[in-house]
Amino acid sequence: MPSWSEMKREAILSVKDLNKYIKAVIESEDLLQDVWVRGEISNFTHHSSGHMYFTLKDADSRIKSIMFAKQNQRLPFIPREGTRVIARGNVSVYERDGQYQFYVTEMQPDGIGGLYMAYEQLKKKLEDEGLFALNRKKQIPRFPKAIGIITSPTGAAVRDIIITLQRRFPTIPILLYPVLVQGTQAAPAIVKAIQEMNKRQEVDVLIVGRGGGSLEELWAFNEETVARSIFASQIPIISAVGHETDFTIADFVADLRAATPTAAAELAVPHHMELRQQLAQLKQRLQRGLFQELQAKRDRLERAKRSPYMLNPRKQLIQPAERLDRLTEQLRYRIENSVTRAEQKKSKLVQRLSGFNPKEQVLYTKRRAGNAERQLIQAMQTLLRKHQYRWDTQLKQLDALSPLKVMQRGYSLVYDEKKQNLIKSITQVQLGDVVNITLKDGRMDCHIWAMEENIDG
């Protein structure tokens, strides 16, 4: 957007730019962005798009207004031609037409504007304090023993509540605490009733409410004292104020909000027919439960009885027995097998070992020794025989050479007188010497009488 100074300088603007600028100026004005306006509706059109177009006017002036579908869906009333309203919204410009308009966000019938704003303020305050928090809500008992009602004893509301309670749960005791439900006395009366009911502790659910009415008529249920006493109540409270569309502070604080008194009674107690059905179902489930339990136990028993072990215990032993036999057989076979193998191995080893047997070696050595001995003996004998032979031969030779032998043949031996020296030559003797002559059969001593020497000798 061009700045104001620029526009000033140029002096000539497009219509569009002018409207845009006016719009920006208006929208920048805080006061115009959240404003309450009192006026009367005219030229009202509810467009098929859902948007509402109308003019707000008073005796002196008028402003074109629009309320979009999104906002007008929550309107607590139906605007009509001539309705006096208080509207809240912001001012802006519809650029196409150069038209400033009031864009309504909230609207309510005039006359209760102050109340409405008080309501909004209180609602916000209590909400911030946590009085509406879901986790603070008390549980409505499933089967209340007695119901307390706090409402006007003469209105349609009490009638609706009692009829509905009786229709649904005829035996439920009901205790009514009559109160004024509108006017300045209403709120204190309601607070007192809630407190009294809590003191008595005769009922375990409270229905607090009244029939439909204007905001002013319902106002007691928007009072802070009422809201706080509902919040403080130990007994769970069902609120039942006005109609579907009426939301009071009491509704927000209550543990349960019913759209109408009849609905409150419906929420308070179960329907006895439903209970009867529930009871019948429980009874059925009980019987079926036991039956199923019995059936299951019976089935188990049957299964156990039908088990092969129970039917034919002996047969169950056959298989293990067979298996035992087979295993025994295998065991034996394996033992035998291994014994055979061990034996084979052993004999092989024995064979190998016997190669190293010392006995054999001893025998062998003995044999060798024997042989050597025999050879030795033989050699010895041979040697002996040889020596014997030689000895014999020598003996014969010796014998042959023996002087005795010679003497037998006539020879004699001549020794000197002392028989010490053999005399082989005449030189050894002299005449007159005695010589000893040894013959074959004796000796003789002789004198030498003569000697002659051999010439050639």
Place this chain on the structure above:
Amino acid sequence: MAKEKEAAVLSFEEAMDQLEQLVGKLENGDVPLEKAIDLFQEGMKLSHLCSQKLEQVERKIEILVEENGSLTKKPFSSGIEEG
């Protein structure tokens, strides 16, 4: 209330709660047979008790009325048709 106390100490809600728990237990199975039978008998008793309580039609609609500064209970009828 005194009459009901004689019949059974249990409230309808307590009896209903017990009955539901008991049925749940029984339906869950895994209960020894003797226990199952006990549960069943107990359940039948509770069921009977609940039925009785439902049948005990004793309409009692009262209104608190202030008399001499204190509240008293009085029968209330505002011309409401019964049923």
